[in-house]
Structures are given as C-alpha cells and as structure tokens.
Amino acid sequence: MDDFLLLVGSEEEAYELRQRVERVPNRLGLKRNEKxxxxxxxxxxxxxxxxxxxxxxxxxxxxxxxEKITSKATDLLCEASRERRWVPARKLAAFNGLGQSVYLVVLATRLYLRELYLVLAEKRSWGAKVNLTRQASGNVEW
Structure with a gap:
C-alpha cells in the first residue's frame, strides 16, 4: 500500500478505520514500516x-x-541552453510529473504542461532527446 489518504467524518471513525487498515497487511503476512x-x-x-x-x-x-520543481526547471533550461534546445525525453517527462503533482493547487499547471507533452510526443524513445521549443522553454520558465 502506498500513497493514499483516507478521509472520514470524525476522530472516532478515523481510529476505527485505522484499525481495519492495519489488519489487512497482518492477514496477508505483511508488516508495515512503522516509520x-x-x-x-x-x-x-x-x-x-x-x-x-x-x-x-x-x-x-x-x-x-x-524548490524541487524550481531546481528541475533550472536544470532543464540550462541543459537546453547548452545543447541547442535538445533535452533528454526522460528528464522532460520527470519535470512534467512534478508539474502534474501540483495541479490541485495551481490549476494553470496543466495549461503550461500542455506544450511540454506535445514536445514529448515527438520522442523516438525514452532514451532519446527532444527539441524544447521556444514555447515549451517559456512554459518551463513559468
């Protein structure tokens, strides 16, 4: 089990649900990481x-x-600058993933990522490089 959030209406319900959730791994012979x-x-x-x-x-x-998004954006733009706008598809996809992770808060994120996904659609393989268009570079800067 990974990356989930359970919502209930009261503290009492939360403790009841916690007990039920804790029993599942035990029944399967699994142990949860206490930390x-x-x-x-x-x-x-x-x-x-x-x-x-x-x-x-x-x-x-x-x-x-x-800070992580800012750092990845800076790295991506620096590499694009050095490599005449060519960047590894995997690196751009990783940046897009970080951007997607905040769309619940920053609704405009999807608009800014749209061009980046179009650039990724041109990849030959995940190991290849893609050309970061001027529009895409501007969207990374945002």
Missing part, C-alpha cells in the same frame, strides 16, 4: 508534496516541492 505513514488522525497533513488542510478546506504546495 512511514501518518497513523494519528490529523486535520492538516503533508501528502505527496502537498499540504492538505481539512480545517480550511485547501491544498497548498509545500516549500520542498516548490
């Missing part, structure tokens, strides 16, 4: 690079995720 997961019910939690605030009903991008 991973948030097993105490909370109203604000970090999940997949987002802060989920149930009290206020909002999602926020964590500072760590913003």
């Amino acid at each position: 991973k997961g948030q097993w105490v019910p909370v109203q604000v939690v970090e999940h997949l690079g987002l802060e989920v605030d149930f009290k206020e009903g909002v999602f926020r991008v964590t500072q760590a995720r913003l």
Whole structure:
C-alpha cells in the first residue's frame, strides 16, 4: 500500500478505520514500516508534496516541492541552453510529473504542461532527446 489518504467524518471513525487498515497487511503476512505513514488522525497533513488542510478546506504546495520543481526547471533550461534546445525525453517527462503533482493547487499547471507533452510526443524513445521549443522553454520558465 502506498500513497493514499483516507478521509472520514470524525476522530472516532478515523481510529476505527485505522484499525481495519492495519489488519489487512497482518492477514496477508505483511508488516508495515512503522516509520512511514501518518497513523494519528490529523486535520492538516503533508501528502505527496502537498499540504492538505481539512480545517480550511485547501491544498497548498509545500516549500520542498516548490524548490524541487524550481531546481528541475533550472536544470532543464540550462541543459537546453547548452545543447541547442535538445533535452533528454526522460528528464522532460520527470519535470512534467512534478508539474502534474501540483495541479490541485495551481490549476494553470496543466495549461503550461500542455506544450511540454506535445514536445514529448515527438520522442523516438525514452532514451532519446527532444527539441524544447521556444514555447515549451517559456512554459518551463513559468
């Protein structure tokens, strides 16, 4: 089990659900990593690079995720500059994945990633390089 978030209406329901979820791996002969997961019910939690605030009903991008996106964008643009706009398809796809991870907070993200996905569609293979168009470069800068 990985990367999921369970929502319930009360603290009591949360503890009941936690007990049920904990029994499943045990029945399958699996052991959960005690260091991973948030097993105490909370109203604000970090999940997949987002802060989920149930009290206020909002999602926020964590500072760590913003820094990671900024760093990857800078690396991508530097490589494009050095290589006459050619970048590894895998590197561009990884950047797109990071961008997708924040679309719940930044709705315009999908608009900015659209051109990048069009560039990726031109790849010959995942090991190949793709030409980062001027429009795509501008979208990475955003």
